[in-house]
Amino acid sequence: MAEKTDDYGASSIKVLEGLDPVRKRPGMYIGSTSTTGLHHLVWEIVDNSVDEALAGFCTKIKVTVHPDNSVTVEDNGRGIPVAPHPQKKIPTLEVVLTVLHAGGKFDNAAYKVSGGLHGVGVSVVNALSKRLVVSVKRDGGIFEMEFSRGKTTKKMQKVGTSKATGTTVTFWPDDEIFDTTVYNYDTLHDRLQETAFLNKGLKIVLTDERELTPRVDEFCYQGGIVDFVKFLNTEKTILPGLSKPIYIEDRTTPDTPVARKGEVEVAMQWNTGYSEQVLTFANDIYTDEGGMHLEGFRTALTKTLNDYARTKKLLKEKDPNLTGDDVREGLTAVISVKLPDPQFEGQTKAKLGNSYIRSLTNKIVSQQLAEYLEEHPNQAKEIFKKASAAARGRMAAQKARQATRRKGLLESASLPGKLADCSVRDAEMTELFIVEGDSAGGSAKMARDRSIQAVLPLRGKILNVERVQEHRALSSETIQSLITAIGTGVDQEFDINKARYHKIVIMTDADVDGAHIRILLLTFFYRYMRPMIEAGYIYVAQPPLYQLKPKGKKRGMYLYSDEELAVEARKFPDSSRYTVQRYKGLGEMDPEQLWSTTMDPKNRIMLKVNIDDAMAAERAVSDLMGTTVEKRKDFIQTHAKDVRFLDI
Structure with a gap:
């Protein structure tokens, strides 16, 4: 912990400029208006509380997600100053909440070290919240203010007395700004646990009140990063x-x-x-x-x-x-x-x-x-x-890479394995479908748009690259075919500009074997071609699980989950009035069905693979694909029909 300093009052707050641009260009301040930006609001407030811990004044932070997806962050730090600001002549609390770049972190008087360096955190959260309530315990009193979309709606009032100190912020994310205002508990959990690891002895409590029985997790690590x-x-x-x-x-x-x-x-x-x-x-x-x-x-x-x-x-x-x-x-x-x-x-x-x-x-x-x-x-x-x-192993891998490169050069005219390439050469327009087995490969080749869609059938399961050294992985014929078909190379030789396709679609059966192959392929991309994931080039196809066809109808409706089937089946009280076909594999679909449901850009559903949290992704890959077979087996069996987990 840094040495303590009590030099934190109204004069510590330096005013740099106004707040208006935030609502116009929120991405400049929180990265995006997607779920990532939504969670960034929490990080900004928590970082301010952590700065109080770094300064030696905060020992506990409480984060609570309420049923309406509003969030409260409470700490027992010194509390945001409430005295009139020497320049603005209004409560310093109001300055901090309504003026961009107003904070105590632009010199080293109030904070020796801090994470909230730009002074934009709480004011940005305020600007992007349809409502925000702040309560400060300081100077023997309890002071409250309210805001809406960055504007003050209730002036600061003293509402009570308290010998304690600290700041409590509750905010409601603005649904006019964000694509979604629903918080993901696991995302909050992982980030707050990480924060506790990094601050030895700091207690962080996360509560989710959206469940019938609130979920509560407490993090406190006396060993700090050793425990991490x-x-x-x-x-x-x-x-x-x-x-x-x-x-x-x-x-x-x-x-x-x-x-x-x-x-x-x-x-x-x-x-x-x-x-x-x-x-x-x-x-x-x-x-x-x-x-x-x-x-x-x-x-x-x-x-x-x-x-x-x-x-x-x-x-x-x-x-x-x-x-x-x-x-x-x-x-x-x-x-x-x-x-x-x-x-x-x-x-x-x-x-x-x-x-x-x-x-x-x-x-x-x-x-x-x-x-x-x-x-x-x-x-x-x-x-x-x-x-x-x-x-x-490195020397052996160099030889394997050289062999792969030579193979790629030799096969530049006729690409590897059973690849059925497309005719268009503009990578931005082309797609590569990776499928399992000859049956699915045959259907996909017949179904595809030959101008922009290529198909590469896999011969059996891909090697688990998490459990072998690089030279073993690169010696695999299946992996060599993948590398050569994609064109980027791997490791030091990787060049994303050489990618032959800007959409690489993993298209496997919706069963346990298919789920296993998906994870193996994603592990390969994560370890050897991670920039392809970060660039948004990797996708997972979502073929239907069922076709429900009413009697007398030529065409039925395609359903993608057991839940959808249950909903539709309830519309037909007499089960004899319809038939249900379960697609155990892609090969059971005729080419027309596979095209219309899974490969046609106008109708298909595809999931883009992304890395929302690099550390969580790293742990997931290491844990699931490492030496613990039972953990992997349980996960695959649980999620065989659920590809949402692929957003690693």
Whole structure:
């Protein structure tokens, strides 16, 4: 935690400019008006409460989703100042809620470090809420104000007395702005749990009152990011001797100039898997694209392990150094830095740009990791053995990639396997349907629009790439066919501009085997072609499960779930007046049916695969496709007919 400061009053609030643009261009402030932007409203308010925790004044945050999808965020911090603002001459609380870029985070008096850096959080939430009520306990009183769409509807009033302090904000998202105003509990749960991990000892309570019996989850982790790493590695096999994650922590000296102050916290642990999972944060903000703290960590990790291996003669004189990819195979790590003036790329705060944090992280990790390796020789040898095996796999993978590339060049005239390509060459117009088996492949090839739709039948189930090293994955004939057909290459050679199709549609049967193949394919795309998912190129077809045909009618209606069938069947009290056909596989449909229900752009239903939460997606892929077979089996059987979970 940063050192406490009580210098937080009306004069701490700096006014930069007005609020009006928010409703006109909400995407500039919260990213989008989709469900992602909706949840961003909660994050903005919670981040303000977390900043109070970082400053040492808040120990508990309560988030409550009410039956009407309004949300209350309550903390026991100092409370937003209520005294008249020295410049605006109105209550400072009103300034904070109604003026863009008005906050206590533009100098380092009120907050030494903070995540809500731009001063737009609570005012943006106010602008995008049809109603917002704020209650502040401060200066011995309880003060309330109300707003609507950024405008004050009830002036600040003192409604009571209190010895406690804190801020409570309740807001109703504006349905004129957002595509949906329904909050997803799992999204809230995962983000708030992550926040608790990053703030050792901070208690966060999430309550959902929309259920008959309210659901309540409490998060509080005394181990902080060490507990976070253990959580991320749940269900994974840890390297011998490394059951306790390596923990590194230090900060700059008190006499360091403010512009170069910082704290670095790292927890890391290796498992026997092949994927790297390194999550980075700056002032509790998830930096999806990494930045200087990640660069400093990676450089220190690679150099320190190589230096140790050379010193201990684990690497011989003629042996090449281990690469960064080698030492990070199977690594799970959390890097959390705190600094007074973080520089991010854009409002989305995806990448940290403060260059001095790179050298600070490098120095701290290099020193403390070297000490750990010297003091734990057995663990050090296990880490080296893991990295050495990764190096051998890397060399084998290079050969496999070269073979795939050569195969792609040789087959450029006649593309791989049983691919039936389309005639149009403009990737923006074309679609690739990946289907299972020759029967479905035959129907799809006959049903398709040959000008823009290509079909690639799979020969059996695709390899589970989560459980094998890269060279094994790239040696698979099925995976080679996929890579060659798509055209982008993988890993370092990946180039999304070479994609031969801008819609890649996974079209499998609506049964357990089909669900398994969908997950295997999505795991492949996530691990080897993730930018294709991020670009919105990956889709899942939704063929109907049933056709209900009334007697005497030539055509029936197609139904996509058991629930739809039940609703329609109730319209026919006499079951003899209709027939129901259950499609166990795509091959049971004739080409005309497959075209009209599943492939015709005018009528079909397709699900775009996206990554709403990168960390949740990472955990889902690792848990479901790792070594725990029972967990995967239960999930597939439960969701065989439900493709909503594919929004990873």
